[in-house]
Amino acid sequence: MFDKLVVKLISPEIRLVKSFEGNFFDHETDTLHFDRHEGEGLGWFLRNLETAHECQFVDDIDPLMWTLLHEIGHFETAEIVDPEEDLANRALFAITSKEQARGDKELQDLYFSMDSEWQATEWAIDWVANHHKLAVALSWVLSK
Numbered sequence: 001m002f003d004k005l006v007v008k009l010i011s012p013e014i015r016l017v018k019s020f021e022g023n024f025f026d027h028e029t030d031t032l033h034f035d036r037h038e039g040e041g042l043g044w045f046l047r048n049l050e051t052a053h054e055c056q057f058v059d060d061i062d063p064l065m066w067t068l069l070h071e072i073g074h075f076e077t078a079e080i081v082d083p084e085e086d087l088a089n090r091a092l093f094a095i096t097s098k099e100q101a102r103g104d105k106e107l108q109d110l111y112f113s114m115d116s117e118w119q120a121t122e123w124a125i126d127w128v129a130n131h132h133k134l135a136v137a138l139s140w141v142l143s144k
């Protein structure tokens with residue numbers, strides 16, 4: 001219920017809407033679609049935070065808060081992501097996930113290693129590192 005307030009505090013330019021079809025950021029309208037019931041491959045995402053990103057704050061923050069921060073990260077890092085390269089990466093990922101019999105784990109690793117996903121995750125980690133007390137407090141508010 002405090003979802004909008006939390007986002008306003010972190011990135012006032014972003015509009016948050018409730019979603020029932022997963023979490024994603026719409027760059028056309030600067031709208032964060034937030035689905036409380038489905039993390040963006042949340043378990044894998046958290047594992048990715050711990051392993052690939054060597055993030056030591058994973059357990060300090062509620063998974064919902066990590067999801068929200070990652071989506072905000074898509075907004076905050078949009079300027080350093082090449083949109084054409086990102087489109088190509090996503091198309092390649094879609095083809096790879098259809099054509100090759102890869103395990104979920106491998107596919108999720110591939111997904112979160114795409115440049116735009118990697119950047120969004122890095123942004124979330126940096127934000128938590130730089131605002132640790134606030135992050136913990138907002139995480140608590142968000143989880144209520």
Ligand SMILES: [Zn+2]
Nearest residue numbers: 040070117120
């Ligand atoms: Zn993402």
